[in-house]
Amino acid sequence: MITLNIKGISFSYKTIKAIEDITFEGKGGEIIGIIGPNGSGKSTLLRCINRNLSPQIGTVLLDGTDISKLSRNNIACKFGVVPQNSIINLPFSGMEIVLMGRYPRIKRYEYKDEDFNIAEEVMKVTGTLELSNKLFTEMSGGEKQRLIIARCLAQEPEVLLLDEPTLHLDIKHQFEIMEFIHHLSREKKLLVIVVSHDINLAINYCDKLILLSDGKIFTAGNVKDVIIPENLRKVFHVEAKLIKDIEKKSFYIVFSPLN
Amino acid sequence: MKFPEYFRKIRLKNMILLFEGSTLLLMMAIALTVGPVKISFKEIYEIIWKIIFNDHHIFVNNKLFSHAVIITQVRLPRIILSVLVGISLASSGMTLQALFRNPLASPYILGISSGAAFGGAFAILMGFKKAIFFPIFSLSFAFFTTFLVYKLSQRDKTIIVGNLLLSGVAIAAFFSAMLSFSLYLAGEKLYQIIFWLMGGFWLSNWNKLFILFPMVILGITGLFFFYKEMNLLLLGDRTAMDLGVDVERTKKILLFLTSLLTSGAVCMSGMIGFVGLIVPHMMRLLIGPDHRYLLPASCIGGGLLLLFVDTFARSIITPVEVPVGVFTALIGAPFFLFLLKQQRNSQ
Numbered sequence: 001m002i003t004l005n006i007k008g009i010s011f012s013y014k015t016i017k018a019i020e021d022i023t024f025e026g027k028g029g030e031i032i033g034i035i036g037p038n039g040s041g042k043s044t045l046l047r048c049i050n051r052n053l054s055p056q057i058g059t060v061l062l063d064g065t066d067i068s069k070l071s072r073n074n075i076a077c078k079f080g081v082v083p084q085n086s087i088i089n090l091p092f093s094g095m096e097i098v099l100m101g102r103y104p105r106i107k108r109y110e111y112k113d114e115d116f117n118i119a120e121e122v123m124k125v126t127g128t129l130e131l132s133n134k135l136f137t138e139m140s141g142g143e144k145q146r147l148i149i150a151r152c153l154a155q156e157p158e159v160l161l162l163d164e165p166t167l168h169l170d171i172k173h174q175f176e177i178m179e180f181i182h183h184l185s186r187e188k189k190l191l192v193i194v195v196s197h198d199i200n201l202a203i204n205y206c207d208k209l210i211l212l213s214d215g216k217i218f219t220a221g222n223v224k225d226v227i228i229p230e231n232l233r234k235v236f237h238v239e240a241k242l243i244k245d246i247e248k249k250s251f252y253i254v255f256s257p258l259n
Numbered sequence: 260m261k262f263p264e265y266f267r268k269i270r271l272k273n274m275i276l277l278f279e280g281s282t283l284l285l286m287m288a289i290a291l292t293v294g295p296v297k298i299s300f301k302e303i304y305e306i307i308w309k310i311i312f313n314d315h316h317i318f319v320n321n322k323l324f325s326h327a328v329i330i331t332q333v334r335l336p337r338i339i340l341s342v343l344v345g346i347s348l349a350s351s352g353m354t355l356q357a358l359f360r361n362p363l364a365s366p367y368i369l370g371i372s373s374g375a376a377f378g379g380a381f382a383i384l385m386g387f388k389k390a391i392f393f394p395i396f397s398l399s400f401a402f403f404t405t406f407l408v409y410k411l412s413q414r415d416k417t418i419i420v421g422n423l424l425l426s427g428v429a430i431a432a433f434f435s436a437m438l439s440f441s442l443y444l445a446g447e448k449l450y451q452i453i454f455w456l457m458g459g460f461w462l463s464n465w466n467k468l469f470i471l472f473p474m475v476i477l478g479i480t481g482l483f484f485f486y487k488e489m490n491l492l493l494l495g496d497r498t499a500m501d502l503g504v505d506v507e508r509t510k511k512i513l514l515f516l517t518s519l520l521t522s523g524a525v526c527m528s529g530m531i532g533f534v535g536l537i538v539p540h541m542m543r544l545l546i547g548p549d550h551r552y553l554l555p556a557s558c559i560g561g562g563l564l565l566l567f568v569d570t571f572a573r574s575i576i577t578p579v580e581v582p583v584g585v586f587t588a589l590i591g592a593p594f595f596l597f598l599l600k601q602q603r604n605s606q
Contacts, residue, residue, distance in 0.1 A: 050501065071505070073505075081498075083498060083501070090543075095262060103490075103491065120262070
């Protein structure tokens with residue numbers, strides 16, 4: 001099983017510090033949620049994990065290997081990324097987009113049978129098989145998001161990095177995608193790191209949470225240790241009320257403005 | 260068979276490429292018969308046959324001999340040259356469009372063409388006698404221009420597309436001014452420079468081909484190695500990076516290959532505009548945005564377009580020739596405006 005160690009990474013855009021001294025670890029089969037207000041550095045942290053941005057200080061170790069020593073192509077074989085929004089204004093078909101996920105793993109020219117088998121499999125599990133001939137420019141927000149997740153899975157990653165995967169989806173599809181990601185992490189022993197604005201969705205599906213405030217970890221750990229009204233009030237500057245759901249043995253949060 | 264629709268499309272794309280390729284070969288054969296001197300297909304066939312088998316009877320028949328000279332020394336190099344220049348311009352236009360994610364990009368916008376043109380004019384002006392100096396100067400100025408534009412548009416080790424376009428425009432303006440100045444100084448060489456700049460293939464010969472051919476082969480082969488990277492660059496730098504592209508390195512290599520192809524084309528035939536704009540756009544409509552198919556389609560399409568325009572230009576008002584650059588600009592400029600309007604509407 002893979003392990004990921006983030007050790008004291010800091011990143012600045014020119015002179016503006018975006019994240020500072022972030023340390024945490026995760027292993028295959030876990031879902032780690034990153035939550036925090038706007039501008040707290042959630043997306044920056046996610047991009048630093050697969051060196052889409054290179055942190056000025058600190059290291060990221062995957063199974064003990066410093067990933068700054070790996071080539072971009074090797075990193076793409078280990079980390080799959082679903083960005084917040086994908087703007088593609090060219091008429092690629094769904095199939096073509098998914099097959100691009102195979103690029104890090106194929107030699108120069110030909111797709112092999114294996115590549116098509118994997119494409120079929122990931123399109124089946126994401127429910128995008130019927131989109132294979134549809135043009136990306138003609139898809140709805142939800143269809144695009146599921147297709148991008150399919151492309152990401154076609155990379156056969158060990159770590160899945162998701163930046164607000166449910167942003168453009170309606171409630172039913174939000175649950176569908178999260179259920180699916182949950183299932184995937186258990187089944188394939190993937191490590192999933194997901195940035196989310198939706199605290200309740202994060203509570204429902206994540207094993208661990210990292211609460212960011214001003215680029216630093218405010219608190220991190222198990223869900224019920226992090227989601228404490230006191231913490232949320234300090235970080236988000238809103239009133240938060242914890243409501244227990246006895247039937248499902250879980251809880252959720254109701255927000256209201258700070259008095 | 261899985262994904263029947265996908266494979267049907269792939270077969271269709273291969274068919275289109277095959278059809279395009281054979282059209283090009285056919286057009287080249289037809290273009291051999293076009294010109295002020297009427298030479299029939301049968302005669303051309305006879306001449307080529309005799310040359311291949313080194314049959315010296317060709318020298319006995321005076322008429323056949325003169326026709327053989329026209330075919331081998333005038334028309335054939337000209338046809339091949341126009342095709343090669345078309346290939347270079349269309350493929351470099353396509354590459355720049357992938358690099359900028361913008362269908363309006365072309366070698367002219369970057370200022371590569373202007374740089375190359377000034378280099379060539381400079382070589383003529385300095386009165387270098389050897390033919391090889393001309394492409395060398397043109398090439399080095401094209402590289403210099405690309406390097407300059409690239410440096411100017413860089414911030415924090417990333418190319419900012421807006422900056423790249425603007426510095427391209429500025430540098431193109433600068434080299435245009437330098438070009439005007441050298442025309443002013445040119446004296447009796449003025450005619451030679453202007454004729455070259457207007458864009459045409461009337462001075463074609465085998466020597467030019469021997470210089471251009473390796474440049475085109477190197478450039479196109481290089482581009483074929485980067486078809487995946489070009490596809491991914493269309494998805495944005497961030498996504499390209501996430502899918503394993505070393506973005507900065509790839510951009511540098513692509514810019515290098517583009518300036519190689521463009522300067523080759525410019526120093527052989529002057530400023531022929533808009534081929535790099537029209538052809539990739541048409542081909543994208545025909546065969547889709549996947550560079551695996553778009554690259555060969557654009558190459559063949561570029562060759563076809565320039566061959567067609569050149570043959571037309573040299574036969575429309577015989578024996579006078581209209582510069583090819585004039586024709587492509589006449590078609591291309593309205594096309595550019597059409598694209599611009601379309602892009603505005605979609606925003």
